[in-house]
Amino acid sequence: MKRASGWNMDSYFEFGAENLSRLFGGSGAALVALTVVPTAAFLLHGRFERVTSLLALGVAGLLLARGTETTIVAVFLLATGILLLLRNLLLLRRKLDSIKNELAALAGSINSLEIAEERRKMAISRQPLPQPSKAKSHTGRQ
Numbered sequence: 001m002k003r004a005s006g007w008n009m010d011s012y013f014e015f016g017a018e019n020l021s022r023l024f025g026g027s028g029a030a031l032v033a034l035t036v037v038p039t040a041a042f043l044l045h046g047r048f049e050r051v052t053s054l055l056a057l058g059v060a061g062l063l064l065a066r067g068t069e070t071t072i073v074a075v076f077l078l079a080t081g082i083l084l085l086l087r088n089l090l091l092l093r094r095k096l097d098s099i100k101n102e103l104a105a106l107a108g109s110i111n112s113l114e115i116a117e118e119r120r121k122m123a124i125s126r127q128p129l130p131q132p133s134k135a136k137s138h139t140g141r142q
Contacts (some may be wrong), residue, residue, distance in 0.1 A: 038077075052080070
């Protein structure tokens with residue numbers, strides 16, 4: 001076994017690949033199954049995500065049927081899942097920016113209403129108070 005300081009990225013990859021092949025019995029079916037989950041999660045989203053997920057799963061099935069190595073299929077599905085995730089994050093950022101702009105516009109409207117209310121109160125306070133009118137006596141005399 002190598003020393004910890006002598007490990008590089010290749011040795012990490014080899015170590016991971018050995019453990020994965022030992023864990024999954026070399027078939028790679030479990031590896032593909034694990035990479036299907038993130039892609040299949042997008043089946044619950046919008047139309048683009050559903051179509052892309054179905055296409056990715058279909059292509060993965062065709063690759064497996066042709067006898068392509070399962071790690072290649074797993075990498076393909078993982079890359080598709082990452083691209084779909086990045087697209088959804090971009091859309092989420094756009095939505096958040098839109099909400100931020102709407103909130104800024106709403107805050108400006110509220111500020112305008114507050115200013116108008118203050119002006120209305122000042123205008124009312126500047127008006128002279130109405131003088132009470134002289135009431136007629138009930139006796140009928142003037």
